[in-house]
Amino acid sequence: MDTGSQKLTKLLQLDKGKASFKRNFTFKLFPFFTRASERAKFNNGFTPVIGVLSRHSLGLKSEYKPEDYNINLIYDKVDSVDELNEDEKNKFLKKIFDFNQIDSIKHPYILNYYPLSETQDKRGEIDIALYLSEIFNLKNNAKWHEFVGNKKANNLVEKILLESISPIPEKKENNPFTSILNGIFIDKQDDLEFLLKHKDFALKNLDKFFAFYYFQYILQTALNLDHIKSLKNKTQLYPLYFTLETEKLTSTRLTNSKGYNQIKEVNRFVLVNENLLGYINILINTINQNEKFYSFTDIFNLDLNKQEQLNNELKEFLAIYRDAFQKSKPLNSDLENNILLFKEWLSEDLGNETVSRYPLSINEIGDLFFLKNRGSLGKTLTLKKDILILLTALVVKDKKMLIKDVFVEFEKRGIYSDRYTKNEILNFYEKMNILDKKSDSGEVKYVKPVL
Numbered sequence: 218m219d220t221g222s223q224k225l226t227k228l229l230q231l232d233k234g235k236a237s238f239k240r241n242f243t244f245k246l247f248p249f250f251t252r253a254s255e256r257a258k259f260n261n262g263f264t265p266v267i268g269v270l271s272r273h274s275l276g277l278k279s280e281y282k283p284e285d286y287n288i289n290l291i292y293d294k295v296d297s298v299d300e301l302n303e304d305e306k307n308k309f310l311k312k313i314f315d316f317n318q319i320d321s322i323k324h325p326y327i328l329n330y331y332p333l334s335e336t337q338d339k340r341g342e343i344d345i346a347l348y349l350s351e352i353f354n355l356k357n358n359a360k361w362h363e364f365v366g367n368k369k370a371n372n373l374v375e376k377i378l379l380e381s382i383s384p385i386p387e388k389k390e391n392n393p394f395t396s397i398l399n400g401i402f403i404d405k406q407d408d409l410e411f412l413l414k415h416k417d418f419a420l421k422n423l424d425k426f427f428a429f430y431y432f433q434y435i436l437q438t439a440l441n442l443d444h445i446k447s448l449k450n451k452t453q454l455y456p457l458y459f460t461l462e463t464e465k466l467t468s469t470r471l472t473n474s475k476g477y478n479q480i481k482e483v484n485r486f487v488l489v490n491e492n493l494l495g496y497i498n499i500l501i502n503t504i505n506q507n508e509k510f511y512s513f514t515d516i517f518n519l520d521l522n523k524q525e526q527l528n529n530e531l532k533e534f535l536a537i538y539r540d541a542f543q544k545s546k547p548l549n550s551d552l553e554n555n556i557l558l559f560k561e562w563l564s565e566d567l568g569n570e571t572v573s574r575y576p577l578s579i580n581e582i583g584d585l586f587f588l589k590n591r592g593s594l595g596k597t598l599t600l601k602k603d604i605l606i607l608l609t610a611l612v613v614k615d616k617k618m619l620i621k622d623v624f625v626e627f628e629k630r631g632i633y634s635d636r637y638t639k640n641e642i643l644n645f646y647e648k649m650n651i652l653d654k655k656s657d658s659g660e661v662k663y664v665k666p667v668l
Contacts, residue, residue: 221503221527222534225496231541238567242495243502244510245393246438247487248344249578251571256578257341259585261334263424264320268331269346270427271365274355278388279343281332286316287383294381314378323420324375325364329385341578344394349427351394352434353409364413397512398437398452404629405430408611415668422607425586429604432582433631436480439576442490443483445557448513455479456633459587459598461605461641466591471635476598477588480579488575489564497556500530517553528552535559542566600632605645608632610667617653620646620662 219227230237250256257266269279291314298306312318319327333339355361370376412419412426419426440455441448457479458472466472494513501511501519504526511519519527532548532555539548544562549555564572580588580596589599600608612618612626624639634642646652646664653663 219503220533221500221530222537224503225499225534226537228499229496229538231537234541236538236541236566238492238563240492240495242498243393243508244395244495244498245344245348246395246397246442246491246494247435247575247578248341248348248394249487249575250341250344251488251575253574253577254337255340256338256574257345257581258334258336258338259581260336260338263428263585264331265333265339265342266346266349267328267424267427269333269343270349270355271328271331272385273346273350273390273392274358274361275329275366276356276387276389277329277385279346279390280339281330281385282335283316283332285332285383285385286319286330288314288316290383291377291381294377313374319378322374322378323417324371324379325416325420326366326368326379328365328420328423330382345431347390347392348394348434349431351392352396352430353405358406358409360410360413364416364419395510396434396438397441397448397514398434401437401452401454402430402433402630404626408630411611411614418610418668422603425604425607426611428582428586429608432579432587435579435582437631439480439483439487439490439579442494442513443486445490445513445560446553449517451514454629454631456628457598457631458633458635458638459600460634460638461645462589462599462601464638464641466594466597468594470637471633472597472638473594475633477583477596481595484576484579485572486560486564487579488572489560489567492567493556493560493563496559497527497531500534501527504530513556516556524552528555531555531559535562538562602645605642606649606667609646609651609664613664613666615666617663617665620652620664623664 226232228239228241268281272281273279288311291310292307295306295310298309301309319330333342350356368379370379409426412422436457437455441452447453456475458476460466460470460472497516498511501516502508504523516527528551531552535548535555535558542562546558549558583596586601586604587599588596591597608627608630609623612623620643624634627634643652651665651667653665655661655663
């Protein structure tokens, strides 16, 4: 039976003289791809992801295509329409129930029939949905199931469609995704539950809701993974500053120094860090004879005996790696510094094109909803009006809230803002007529519920 270092040597093919940085891990931290063709481009928005999310959570087949929709079932269900003959009846029904029209029927169950894109990047759409399903534990979320599984019709059109539409086959599908962000974004489930209580608002905003949390999770995961030493304790929420899309910016604003530039700085390590953790997991899984996922926090908190075993296996592997790549740096005596040395070597040896392509998924979702190009400042983290309205509704919920508490709640969800942006948000709330001033000076301000 191979030791951990022997397994890792064979996986990377160091025993054959040329490394192949394979990623045969039992887990995924990001729904990203090294091949551009599979990366979700969002040419059809975020709705294909919502379709997969709904189907997968209900134990249904993730893939759904327009050709899976059979309008003939509706033709057969409806015997007649006024005095129209059969051809006229079917033409009339096609105008209402053609697949290209069903998203105009605002019913939660129809989310299950939102199709994937017909291009190769549907693979990326599926993975994002699986990622979100794991983060929100949607397989076991009764409120979510009640929402997307509800076939109760409210009018004749819904009744005809829901009683006629062909069922989607059941399928058990493996979900390899996991998250290291335990203890961060603890309000996400409450936010989702509140959103689902307001059906019309939810149907209009579910794409933005899940896109928001997807964006926040991948940003914070990338930042946390790149601060390996800080993970000895636990993951943390790194401040990222957003501005409104209507603001004028200068280089001195916090959104420039503590915004998207922080992400650009760690982008070249996203693949490196995930591979690093995967390779360390192969070693510890072999030692412990299991397939459990170990985060860096878990690894640094192993008992001393296990850490020593892991360090010995890592040193044995790194000695082989050093010879294969003709490295000059000596190995370290402690686990932490050997892990950091392994990261340094991986960052030197992974292909530049592969490393640069992998985090482009961050740009794709950012360009859809959360980034704006600011000329010489480049892309900055941005709150569009509809996202701001959604977040305000989720934060304030049913009772008015002090404006300072609103900003605190925004920060708990990863949205930081400087004083200029806060003033812009106040002005926006005044225009929306949801700002309530409780003193002559206007110093005490409340934000009223949006819904």
